[in-house]
Amino acid sequence: xxxxxRLVAANPLDALARTLESLLVVASQPLSVDDLAEAAADxxxxxxxxxxxxxxxxxxGRSGIxxxxxxxxxxxxxxxxxxxxxxxxxxxxxxRGLSQAALETLAVIAYLGPCSRPEVARWRGxxxxxxxxxxxxxxxxxxxxxxxxxxxxVRYRTTPLFERVFGLESxxxxxRLEELGGEDGExxxxxEALAERRPA
Amino acid sequence: MSVRxxxxxxxxxxxxxxxxxxxxxxxxxxxxEVDVAGIVIAFVERLAERExxxxxxxxxxxxxxxxxxxxxxxxxxxxxxxxxxxxxPEEAAEELARRLEEYRRIKEAALWLAERLAGERDxxxxxxxxxxxxxxxxxxxxxxxxxxxxxxRALAAEPPQVSLKHLELRFPPVTQFxxxxxxxxxxxxxxxxxxxxxxxxxxxQAVAFLALLDxxxxxxxxxxxxxxxxxxxxxxxxxxxxxxxxxxWTVRSA
Numbered sequence: 338x339x340x341x342x343r344l345v346a347a348n349p350l351d352a353l354a355r356t357l358e359s360l361l362v363v364a365s366q367p368l369s370v371d372d373l374a375e376a377a378a379d380x381x382x383x384x385x386x387x388x389x390x391x392x393x394x395x396x397x398g399r400s401g402i403x404x405x406x407x408x409x410x411x412x413x414x415x416x417x418x419x420x421x422x423x424x425x426x427x428x429x430x431x432x433r434g435l436s437q438a439a440l441e442t443l444a445v446i447a448y449l450g451p452c453s454r455p456e457v458a459r460w461r462g463x464x465x466x467x468x469x470x471x472x473x474x475x476x477x478x479x480x481x482x483x484x485x486x487x488x489x490x491v492r493y494r495t496t497p498l499f500e501r502v503f504g505l506e507s508x509x510x511x512x513r514l515e516e517l518g519g520e521d522g523e524x525x526x527x528x529e530a531l532a533e534r535r536p537a
Numbered sequence: 538m539s540v541r542x543x544x545x546x547x548x549x550x551x552x553x554x555x556x557x558x559x560x561x562x563x564x565x566x567x568x569x570e571v572d573v574a575g576i577v578i579a580f581v582e583r584l585a586e587r588e589x590x591x592x593x594x595x596x597x598x599x600x601x602x603x604x605x606x607x608x609x610x611x612x613x614x615x616x617x618x619x620x621x622x623x624x625x626p627e628e629a630a631e632e633l634a635r636r637l638e639e640y641r642r643i644k645e646a647a648l649w650l651a652e653r654l655a656g657e658r659d660x661x662x663x664x665x666x667x668x669x670x671x672x673x674x675x676x677x678x679x680x681x682x683x684x685x686x687x688x689x690r691a692l693a694a695e696p697p698q699v700s701l702k703h704l705e706l707r708f709p710p711v712t713q714f715x716x717x718x719x720x721x722x723x724x725x726x727x728x729x730x731x732x733x734x735x736x737x738x739x740x741x742q743a744v745a746f747l748a749l750l751d752x753x754x755x756x757x758x759x760x761x762x763x764x765x766x767x768x769x770x771x772x773x774x775x776x777x778x779x780x781x782x783x784x785x786w787t788v789r790s791a
Contacts, residue, residue: 417660512646
């Protein structure tokens with residue numbers, strides 16, 4: 338069994354790690370390195386080193402509390418081992434019953450956002466008003482300004498909560514859109530085959 | 538059978554086809570929400586109920602549905618209205634293929650998200666509003682009791698009576714100046730307005746000027762001013778007695 342990390346008061350890095358630990362246990366949202374450095378009155382580089390120490394201590398399989406880098410910051414979460422027990426007391430309400438339409442709309446906004454409802458509708462080919470309203474209510478997307486021009490449509494972007502629920506360090510952790518699916522040109526081929534069969 | 542009376546029962550609309558067209562054209566029903574396939578199915582069902590084929594009705598229906606589809610396609614293409622017009626069939630197919638591929642990618646992305654979500658189902662974390670930032674502490678400077686007492690005394694004092702003088706503007710009647718100027722003009726053929734009203738209040742001067750304009754309108758005087766803000770010179774108009782004729786405006790300079 339791993340020895341518990343010995344925090345020696347004489348080592349200032351250990352003191353910093355303890356401070357960060359305290360900050361993270363109070364926070365209900367991920368804290369960025371900048372947030373932590375400011376609250377701990379220390380510099381960012383040392384904070385990152387201390388986070389490394391904490392990450393070693395609070396890791397899956399060693400602790401019931403796990404430190405993770407998510408949604409542009411650091412946060413504690415429950416160990417996956419305890420998921421079943423957690424599930425008996427709590428639920429993850431944000432994602433319950435996310436429809437296919439909601440997931441597609443979320444995908445458009447995550448990849449192409451900020452974008453407006455008409456833009457999403459253009460991608461999906463159907464109106465998305467109620468779907469967008471539902472996602473806003475769940476806190477997965479939020480308003481992000483308006484399109485230029487008078488009376489421009491409201492634009493939406495995904496929230497840090499979206500990244501957290503999906504376990505993403507940031508939006509950059511999404512797979513590249515071009516790499517999804519693979520069989521490029523399949524539809525094109527089918528359309529061209531159809532066009533050839535049609536008498537001129 | 539009349540195509541226009543075709544009863545529809547769609548998600549976005551319920552009623553006769555005719556009404557749907559009207560509402561769509563008035564943009565009261567968003568076309569993107571109208572299920573055109575549903576309309577076609579309703580028509581085909583009606584057609585199947587009949588024994589003979591009504592070619593007129595079929596033709597009319599084809600035209601109407603085709604234009605509805607075109608409108609819907611245009612609305613989905615958004616601001617590319619103009620370009621759509623000039624697309625050759627091959628280009629249109631190309632554009633369609635491109636859009637379908639884009640949509641397929643988004644479907645793939647949605648699938649990826651769904652899988653990701655399933656994989657993260659066992660990640661529990663605390664969720665809640667951020668705790669409030671600590672309130673800014675406002676330190677008071679050391680206070681002198683005598684100063685505080687003076688401040689409270691100042692607050693306890695009866696505030697001075699507010700003057701309402703400015704509300705009691707007195708407007709002398711215009712007729713007062715009309716009479717005064719007419720009397721003046723009996724004695725002298727011309728006078729200087731500025732020197733005549735000198736020493737009067739602003740309001741009185743303004744009313745005097747109104748009287749001057751009135752006299753001018755009735756043709757009793759003519760007014761002259763060399764340049765803006767120069768003294769206004771008033772002269773009796775010998776021919777323009779108000780009793781004799783309706784004089785036209787004779788103001789040469791305001």
